[in-house]
Amino acid sequence: MDPGDAHLRRGAVRVAIITLSYRYLERLTGVDRGTIIERLPMIGADIERVEEDHADVEFFPDRPDLYSPEGVARAMRGFLGIEVGLPVYDVHPSGITFSVDPGLADIRPCLGSAVIRNVNLDEESIESLMGLQEALHWAVGRGRGKVAIGVHDLDAVRPPFHYIASPRDRSFVPLDFEREMTMEEILVDHPKGRDYAHLVENFPRFPLIVDADDRVLSFPPIINGELTRVTTATKNILLDCTGTDRKAVMTAVNIICTALAEAGASIESVSVDGEEMPTLAPSERLVSVEECSSLLGIPLTPGEMTRLLGRMRFGAEPADDSRIRVEIPCYRADILHDWDIFEDVAIAYGFENFDATLPAVSTIAVEHPVTRIERAARAVMTGLGYIEMIPFTLTNERVLYTNMQRPPLPGTLRLLHPISEEQTVVRTDLLPLLMEALLANKHRDLPQRLFAVGDVVEDCLTYQKVAAVSIHPAADFSEAYAAADVLCRELSIGYSVRESADPAFIDGRRGDIVLDGKVVGVFGEIHPAVLRAFDLEHPVAALALDLRAVPGYPAPPGTPSPGGR
């Protein structure tokens, strides 16, 4: 199990790296930078870079609430015991209304909104807000498709606001431009338009947000209007989050509102088609102390568990002898299951405080029959003086078929979106890859005897083969036959041989290994045209064998099915 996500996080574009300024973080937490840098990884973060005045930190994709310095400070204050328990956010109605056009139902139906007053923005905090927005676009918004976020200078426009399905030729001045453009033009001429055109271009109408005077605030999920640009002079913000998934949209609203509230702003609700939002209220779960205790392997009392949850900024109180009522902050989008809460208990307990120990589980080792057969094949080939290669399983048809003078196998798997011309198909044979290895080692001393054992795939079915090549001036049919013979004998294959028609070999110097009337392998002298196709200059004696011919090779397992308890 890996690392699917760790791997993704390494990918250059989609990493959520948050820049944390020490000065600001120290002000928000009241703790020195040394402690913050030291303890931060223990709540779930990778410190990427430590600089003079800031650190670049990578947080996990399930914790978008940590994508702002305010969110990090909130969590650190709890973790360090400075301020524990549920953060409570007051929300007052703004009296502002927002309507949603039913025509958006099949385009981009969900809208979340809020008013954020008395923000105190400088260049740095605007950049931090934009950073949070971009990180949320990636982690929650799935590249803006699921959720896109817009922040506006509320005082530049006049409520009520309307989220409408607009004709595509409506025009306005988009951010960073000075002239009016139609929405269709924006998709072609504006850099953001080009990046995100695929999200809307097939719809007959486009999503648009306008104010009481029909002035454009935003063309979600593409670009805001220049009209409501947020600057250091902005005092009050209107937030819009549009998307296709209501839960994700509200997650984004809650995370942005609570982050700005932590920075000192006050939050007001907006009436969206009659629904006051956001409430910033926690959700509730009743969890078992015993279940948590046995999952983590540590003895926990309700009191201890309550204390640990408080450090992770949950509201928690014992509900009865065995259960705890947990209030989950509105910004915690990752709590799907009771165990998600138990993980936070483990983090608060401190991973370094767990006594790692082996359980008393008695089991017996079993080698898989396929690897056992592979191991036997390796033993024979190394005994014959061959050196093992472990070639790639991805290759191309030129190596696999054209160079070998063989017709392509119908069961060859082709990648739908290969990344290079070198790797377009999954190998169906090992021999061509060994020929490639001989070419790569052309400058090395002869003789060279190479073999490979491993997976090949045909018609989605994975099985194993062994192949071997021997290159030197005296390599010939007899050498190949002798090697094939001893390999079969040592693997207990009761084979017979007949002349082969494999075009990769020289006519009259090639044999098929036959078992129960089926060809399971081939050996002989490689055809000179094949040698030249691989740019080789000496004769090659070669063999290949399907390991399914070995007695005891297991039948392919059927697919299991999800079953009942």
Add this chain to the structure above:
Amino acid sequence: MELTQNEKKLLVALAPLGSADATTLAERMKTRPEAVVQYANLASERGLVEVEKHVALRYLPTEEGQAYIGKGLPERQLFESFGDAIPMRDLQKHPLAKIGIGWMRRKGWITIRDGVVHRTGNAPPGPDEVVFARLGETGEVPAGEEGLLDLVKRGLIREEEAVNYTISLTPAGRDLLAAGLDLREEVGTLTREQILSGAWESLPLRRYDVTKLPRRVYPGKTHPYQRLIDEMRRVLFDMGFAEMSGGIVQSSFWNFDALFQPQDHPAREMQDTFFLAERWPLPEGYERVRDMHEHGGDTSSTGWGGRWSAEKAQQCVLRTHTTGLSIQHLAVHREPPVKAFCIGRVYRREAIDPTHLAEFEQLEGIVMDETVNFRHLLGFLKEFYAKMGFDKVRFRPGYFPYTEPSVEPEVYVEGLGWVELGGAGIFREEVTAPFGIEHPVLAWGLGISRVAMLRLGLRDLRHLYRSDVEWIRETPIYGGGR
């Protein structure tokens, strides 16, 4: 050091002469002069003989010159072919006329008047003719003779460097001869007869020089990376794990959905995963997985919400991890305890560079039992890494979509510090419940090519899969302490 048989023979041949050239000695020893020089050089290293090299120039007839040997130079032959005078027309019929007339005129032997050639005298032989005649008698002439260079210029004679060696006994050589030499033939290879007959007891067996390096040979061997994989397998067998193996091609259902990876997870986009055109039907009972995604089934989970697409789950991929095999293994081994591992190739749609490959090996281990817990997971990690030679391990919170809690182990590597090595966690109930797995499943995995880089000292991962034969030949099978 003992004399070789050949050196002894040389000394014996030289004994009556004291000093001789290599050619003479070669005749006496019935061998080639080059061989004599080789033996003499060996003996001279021991101070038994002195070897002097002589380089002499000598002159031999060329192919053209050879044709005139015994008959005289062309102008002489032509001169002798007529009396006092001859009409030019007649003289030109002579086969050597073309070369001869010019030379006769140049040497002043003739004058030509009104188409008639007249002798000027009786033309005494010049030095070139004298030396050419001597060449005819002896086959070669030494340098310095008058007339030689003219003949070289005319292409009748060629110059050749002749190297010869004079070999002389030194006093030490004489002393050795006086003391007597054992001249019996040395034996190289013992024969069956010599062993059986007991003849070996009195045979002078040739001695070998141990300071001379042997011919370098290489054994057949498994790949260094395979040896590392086998080492890991042995560690896991030692710990009582059963081995799993399975197909490279998996449906999205098994690769993602069964592991509760949401259908809009970035890993499921075409830029990260190799998708195939093939589709697999969903297994019976897939609805349990669907329900888990949509609303959490009958667990305490909310699920991911939204609609789960059966069509998306059918699309085949090259497995992005072997965790799909783990869940399939557990689905048919529901009775505790289960301890299993798998080492297999996994695929990521990545451009290839020294540290990123589109395919690489991953190790994965699972433990399922009634009472296993997070502390045990850390215990297994610690034990496994220690057995792989990483004694210092520490744990940080991690995130993987299919485990909760999740942990990122780090190991301490001399010179590198703390290195993240793999991931681990307890399978979410959303993963296990649809398959009727009722007990906690500890799971961990690591990309073992990473370990290979650390252990084999590789800078470029590609060398594992496109290997230099020389690297494999020179990498010892047993690498020392580990």
